[in-house]
Amino acid sequence: MSSLILKLKTSPSQRIDCSALTPDRLEDKTPAEVAAIELPSGNRTVRVDSVFDIRGDNTNHIIFENSSEKLDFVGNQMSFGTIEVSGNIGAYLGAMMTNGFILAAGNTGAYTACEMKGGQIKINGNAGDFVGGARVGQKNGMTGGIVIVTGNTGSRTGDHMRRGYILIEGNAGDYCGGRMVSGTIAVLGKVGAHLGYGMKRGTLLLLQAPKQGVSANFNDCGAHTLAFLPLMLASFRNLDTKFANLTTFSRVQRYTGDLAGIGMGEVLVKIG
Amino acid sequence: MIINGVSIDETFAEAFPMKGTRLIITAHNEKWAMISAQTFTGFATSVIACGCEAGIERVLSPEETPDGRPGVTILIFAMGGKSLAKQVETRSGQCVLTSPTSALFSGLESDTEIPLGQNLRFFGDGFQISKMIDGKRYWRIPVMDGEFLTQEMTGVQASVGGGNFLVLAESQEQALNACEAAIEEMRQIPNVIMPFPGGVVRSGSKVGSKFKALNASTNDAFCPTLKGQTKTELSPEIESVMEIVIDGLTKEDIDVAMRVGIEAVCKLGAANGIKRISAGNYGGKLGPFHFHLQEIMA
Numbered sequence: 082m083s084s085l086i087l088k089l090k091t092s093p094s095q096r097i098d099c100s101a102l103t104p105d106r107l108e109d110k111t112p113a114e115v116a117a118i119e120l121p122s123g124n125r126t127v128r129v130d131s132v133f134d135i136r137g138d139n140t141n142h143i144i145f146e147n148s149s150e151k152l153d154f155v156g157n158q159m160s161f162g163t164i165e166v167s168g169n170i171g172a173y174l175g176a177m178m179t180n181g182f183i184l185a186a187g188n189t190g191a192y193t194a195c196e197m198k199g200g201q202i203k204i205n206g207n208a209g210d211f212v213g214g215a216r217v218g219q220k221n222g223m224t225g226g227i228v229i230v231t232g233n234t235g236s237r238t239g240d241h242m243r244r245g246y247i248l249i250e251g252n253a254g255d256y257c258g259g260r261m262v263s264g265t266i267a268v269l270g271k272v273g274a275h276l277g278y279g280m281k282r283g284t285l286l287l288l289q290a291p292k293q294g295v296s297a298n299f300n301d302c303g304a305h306t307l308a309f310l311p312l313m314l315a316s317f318r319n320l321d322t323k324f325a326n327l328t329t330f331s332r333v334q335r336y337t338g339d340l341a342g343i344g345m346g347e348v349l350v351k352i353g
Numbered sequence: 354m355i356i357n358g359v360s361i362d363e364t365f366a367e368a369f370p371m372k373g374t375r376l377i378i379t380a381h382n383e384k385w386a387m388i389s390a391q392t393f394t395g396f397a398t399s400v401i402a403c404g405c406e407a408g409i410e411r412v413l414s415p416e417e418t419p420d421g422r423p424g425v426t427i428l429i430f431a432m433g434g435k436s437l438a439k440q441v442e443t444r445s446g447q448c449v450l451t452s453p454t455s456a457l458f459s460g461l462e463s464d465t466e467i468p469l470g471q472n473l474r475f476f477g478d479g480f481q482i483s484k485m486i487d488g489k490r491y492w493r494i495p496v497m498d499g500e501f502l503t504q505e506m507t508g509v510q511a512s513v514g515g516g517n518f519l520v521l522a523e524s525q526e527q528a529l530n531a532c533e534a535a536i537e538e539m540r541q542i543p544n545v546i547m548p549f550p551g552g553v554v555r556s557g558s559k560v561g562s563k564f565k566a567l568n569a570s571t572n573d574a575f576c577p578t579l580k581g582q583t584k585t586e587l588s589p590e591i592e593s594v595m596e597i598v599i600d601g602l603t604k605e606d607i608d609v610a611m612r613v614g615i616e617a618v619c620k621l622g623a624a625n626g627i628k629r630i631s632a633g634n635y636g637g638k639l640g641p642f643h644f645h646l647q648e649i650m651a
Binding site for chain 2: 105107225244245263265282284304305307308309311312313329345347
């Protein structure tokens with residue numbers, strides 16, 4: 082069996098909801114049945130074979146070739162298998178996924194990994210706003226799993242995030258960790274304004290101090306050696322990311338906030 | 354069976370089922386990891402009065418510990434999962450949480466788990482922080498020297514307690530020397546502990562007592578001062594008997610430890626006053642695990 086390859090024929094004029102194209106939803110379907118699936122697109126539906134050239138039959142491993150930022154909800158609620166995306170992709174990549182692996186070779190749209198519960202998403206590019214966030218009206222964003230972004234993330238990374246890891250090798254936009262309930266966001270690069278705005282709990286681990294300083298509503302708790310950091314860094318060793326190669330450290334400057342709320346969140350800035 | 358002049362009795366040690374777990378204590382250096390481990394395993398010689406049996410298994414190098422610091426593994430056993438959980442919680446809270454620079458981890462994976470730091474976290478008074486790392490939950494509890502890090506749960510497995518053998522010698526000093534030699538070798542064996550002081554018991558017990566309040570009393574058949582006063586198991590030349598008790602995660606682990614220990618004793622042999630090896634055998638009243646000395650040494 083070879084991977085199921087869905088090659089986009091032309092760049093679509095309307096956004097297309099690809100929720101139906103996950104290993105879960107395609108399990109036991111023949112290529113003909115896959116071809117006949119109707120995907121929502123605007124106020125109509127389009128058949129899969131009208132949008133994609135279809136090759137292969139292994140629905141556990143789906144590859145989107147010639148992908149477009151107009152393909153939304155790729156990997157939505159998936160619980161097993163692998164999805165590879167050869168280029169840019171639209172919004173809600175891996176939303177609510179519970180397990181499995183998604184590899185995107187390009188940039189992703191807004192709400193990547195929103196309300197993700199488990200599994201891993203690796204983005205070899207930039208991610209849009211609200212990575213690991215919650216949909217409008219929802220209380221919790223990401224509650225498990227790991228998101229790796231080799232590039233930068235947009236605004237409000239980890240909005241309402243409750244559990245899991247977001248590892249950003251580039252820079253994070255404004256309001257990173259905003260309204261975060263728990264979990265961990267680590268950033269190798271720079272962070273934008275309003276870091277941890279409305280943060281309740283959780284950890285923002287920064288490898289470089291923010292140029293603009295830590296937000297005013299965070300208090301400095303001093304420099305500390307924290308035993309959990311080597312343990313956490315060791316857990317990154319098996320991941321395909323720059324975080325796997327970090328020299329272990331446990332010495333950080335600890336800030337807690339957002340003190341306008343319960344103030345149990347923490348920003349840890351590596352020392353040295 | 355006679356080995357190097359030492360007679361191996363045709364008898365068996367009786368042991369009983371227990372529940373056990375392994376914990377890893379790390380600290381800033383080996384000295385403080387050991388202090389914490391010794392405190393944790395203090396007053397844990399026998400379930401008869403201590404509620405559990407615990408001991409230090411071995412020292413770990415920084416490369417072997419979860420947080421990359423020097424560490425010590427300990428094994429702790431109790432008669433049931435609930436009593437084990439209680440002992441682990443109270444001892445962790447009083448002896449590891451309190452110990453400078455310490456951190457506490459599970460050293461045993463199992464489907465059955467008991468709380469490790471799950472309840473200790475409340476010491477944090479709301480300032481405690483949870484972290485999920487590699488699918489396991491850890492608690493960071495703020496303490497005056499920094500943070501106490503502990504894993505939330507530890508695995509439990511069915512284990513065996515009370516494996517033993519007796520060293521019968523012509524003098525107290527010779528019995529002690531032989532037991533020390535045995536303990537030194539047995540401490541190299543994984544998955545076992547010898548919970549008594551220095552690994553050696555001089556007050557072996559029998560089941561029951563003439564006093565109603567007690568369920569164990571001195572093993573008078575092996576007390577040399579009672580040779581003319583009770584139904585003795587000792588020949589005239591035996592002046593001192595010492596026992597080594599072994600708890601292990603499996604019966605096979607105890608088999609290995611007993612063999613290694615008896616070999617070390619027999620190496621000293623009759624020339625050093627060691628006359629016999631026997632075992633605590635209580636007629637089947639104590640437990641379902643039987644360790645036949647001659648089979649182990651065959």
